[in-house]
Amino acid sequence: xIYQWVLPPENKTEQIADIVKRFNIPPIIxxxxxDRNIDTPEKIRKFFDLDIANLYDPFLLGGMDIxxxxxxxxLREGENILIYGDYDVDGVTSVSILYDGLFYLGGKVSFxxxxxxxxxxxxxxxxxxIAKEKGASLIITVDCGITAIEEVEYAQKQGIDVIVxxxxxxxxxxxxxxxxxxxxxxxxxxxxxDLAGCGVAYKVLQAxxxxxxxxxxxxxxxxxxxxxxxxADIVQLLDENRIFMYQGLRMINHKPRPGLMALLESSGLLGxxxxxxxxxxxxxxxxxxxxxISNAKxxxxxxxxRSFQQGRNIARVLEHENRTRKDIxxxxxxxxxxxxxxxIDLDAKRVLVLAKENWHTGVIGIVASRIMEKFNRPTVLxxxxxxxxxxxxxxxxxxxxxxxxxxxKHLFINFGGHKYAAGITIKSENIPVLDREINTxxxxxxxxxxxxxxxxxxxxxxxxxxxxxxxxxxxxxxxFGPGNMRPVFVSYDLKPFGYVGIVGNNHLKAKFxxxxxxxxxxxxxxxHFSDQITKPGVRLNCAYVLEENKWNGKxxxxxxxxxxxxxxxx
Numbered sequence: 001x002i003y004q005w006v007l008p009p010e011n012k013t014e015q016i017a018d019i020v021k022r023f024n025i026p027p028i029i030x031x032x033x034x035d036r037n038i039d040t041p042e043k044i045r046k047f048f049d050l051d052i053a054n055l056y057d058p059f060l061l062g063g064m065d066i067x068x069x070x071x072x073x074x075l076r077e078g079e080n081i082l083i084y085g086d087y088d089v090d091g092v093t094s095v096s097i098l099y100d101g102l103f104y105l106g107g108k109v110s111f112x113x114x115x116x117x118x119x120x121x122x123x124x125x126x127x128x129x130i131a132k133e134k135g136a137s138l139i140i141t142v143d144c145g146i147t148a149i150e151e152v153e154y155a156q157k158q159g160i161d162v163i164v165x166x167x168x169x170x171x172x173x174x175x176x177x178x179x180x181x182x183x184x185x186x187x188x189x190x191x192x193x194d195l196a197g198c199g200v201a202y203k204v205l206q207a208x209x210x211x212x213x214x215x216x217x218x219x220x221x222x223x224x225x226x227x228x229x230x231x232a233d234i235v236q237l238l239d240e241n242r243i244f245m246y247q248g249l250r251m252i253n254h255k256p257r258p259g260l261m262a263l264l265e266s267s268g269l270l271g272x273x274x275x276x277x278x279x280x281x282x283x284x285x286x287x288x289x290x291x292x293i294s295n296a297k298x299x300x301x302x303x304x305x306r307s308f309q310q311g312r313n314i315a316r317v318l319e320h321e322n323r324t325r326k327d328i329x330x331x332x333x334x335x336x337x338x339x340x341x342x343x344i345d346l347d348a349k350r351v352l353v354l355a356k357e358n359w360h361t362g363v364i365g366i367v368a369s370r371i372m373e374k375f376n377r378p379t380v381l382x383x384x385x386x387x388x389x390x391x392x393x394x395x396x397x398x399x400x401x402x403x404x405x406x407x408x409k410h411l412f413i414n415f416g417g418h419k420y421a422a423g424i425t426i427k428s429e430n431i432p433v434l435d436r437e438i439n440t441x442x443x444x445x446x447x448x449x450x451x452x453x454x455x456x457x458x459x460x461x462x463x464x465x466x467x468x469x470x471x472x473x474x475x476x477x478x479x480f481g482p483g484n485m486r487p488v489f490v491s492y493d494l495k496p497f498g499y500v501g502i503v504g505n506n507h508l509k510a511k512f513x514x515x516x517x518x519x520x521x522x523x524x525x526x527x528h529f530s531d532q533i534t535k536p537g538v539r540l541n542c543a544y545v546l547e548e549n550k551w552n553g554k555x556x557x558x559x560x561x562x563x564x565x566x567x568x569x570x
Contacts, residue, residue, distance in 0.1 A: 003455035067179035087291030093229030094142035143197025198229030236483035262311030292362030359383035365392035463517035523561030
């Protein structure tokens with residue numbers, strides 16, 4: 001076993017029986033819903049009813065009425081509006097939504113995404129100067145700006161109004177903008193706090209549509225972009241985000257916009273049903289690559305083009321830059337592993353702080369994620385240039401890296417982010433202090449035994465329970481993602497049946513039998529189990545998720561193995 005398996009709790013059977021009876025749901029699915037706190041008729045109906053009409057009134061978001069009034073005035077008076085965004089996928093989709101949406105409404109609108117290497121992250125004085133040169137009298141920030149106190153003040157002195165649309169954690173002081181739209185503001189009564197930046201941008205178009213008495217189809221045309229940004233930003237796929245994801249995936253799978261069709265074609269996904277995983281692991285890296293290697297404006301042009309051929313041309317650039325990014329990733333990852341091997345005592349460190357001169361700042365976030373997954377520890381990767389370190393942090397479920405950084409804000413030139421991901425700018429001489437202090441803070445939240453990777457099991461199941469009704473109910477739990485992960489099942493006493501071997505890069509391919517039923521199985525990076533499985537008399541306990549495998553026009557149910565326990569028969 002690779003993981004420590006965390007088995008599901010015992011439940012009150014009468015509540016689960018009531019869910020089964022009321023909603024005609026298989027008992028195993030009812031138990032999973034109950035364990036995920038979807039345990040009342042109202043919650044269950046809300047979970048499964050993903051109609052667009054169930055989105056919240058955008059004017060519940062504090063400041064929306066003021067923001068809409070200012071935008072409408074800018075539209076009517078022909079003011080130059082500049083959309084100012086971040087260079088990640090959430091930022092790119094947020095910019096695309098408002099840039100294209102306001103252009104659709106007749107606005108004189110342009111956009112600006114800072115270079116990671118020149119202006120750096122966030123709303124900046126340099127970016128405001130560019131807005132001034134463009135003659136902008138209104139800047140709308142998306143996916144950034146919530147901590148830009150001085151920058152908003154500078155813009156006002158230049159005669160430029162600012163509306164901040166963000167979803168990151170606010171500091172104690174809020175920018176003195178015309179309006180600040182952020183569901184995480186402490187006095188905000190918006191019903192759902194976990195919108196991505198693109199979700200906030202969509203709420204602006206939704207509010208404009210209502211105020212201007214437009215058809216509901218106006219904002220709906222951007223649900224595909226909201227789904228991509230929401231999936232890529234790894235926010236909770238619950239409540240409103242769940243509706244965004246469901247409706248957006250339907251749009252992409254039914255009739256993708258020209259630029260997305262080109263990207264699906266170049267990435268080998270055209271004609272296949274897109275899922276959240278495909279966005280996160282295939283589309284998002286390509287959209288991210290231009291922001292990491294060159295400039296993210298190419299991604300905005302891709303997402304807003306009306307020309308499939310232009311989309312193809314841009315998609316080729318994204319493919320090329322993504323390959324370059326992957327090469328740099330691998331070099332940086334190997335160098336980070338070498339630092340850990342030579343300099344880090346894993347028995348003493350709860351948080352990994354790794355720094356090196358001239359690491360590519362465009363990939364340190366990705367590599368931090370890979371290191372975190374490998375060692376199950378919060379990880380901070382810092383690239384040092386001219387005595388200044390720029391860092392990206394990724395964290396596990398049981399440690400809030402943003403709160404940790406808040407306690408150490410005196411060490412930083414700048415920082416921002418949220419519980420699972422954050423960015424910092426720091427003087428190089430403060431990096432050893434950061435390493436020491438963040439590890440001291442983490443002792444209160446991270447026990448050493450919690451650093452053993454855990455695998456949460458949702459339910460035990462036997463193969464004879466896998467009928468059509470079960471699979472229909474399981475599919476209706478989608479879309480899966482953070483907050484509603486694809487259920488992990490455990491089945492005991494399985495017997496290898498027929499072919500067992502290794503395919504691709506150390507992937508286990510097998511068939512398992514239980515109670516007369518045989519299932520195909522694939523275990524990515526689990527090829528090292530193959531020799532044990534083929535020994536005589538072996539029985540297995542398997543933790544896995546169930547997925548559809550479509551091949552040559554045929555759809556079968558497949559176990560995607562998460563972990564194995566090999567035992568002997570009897």
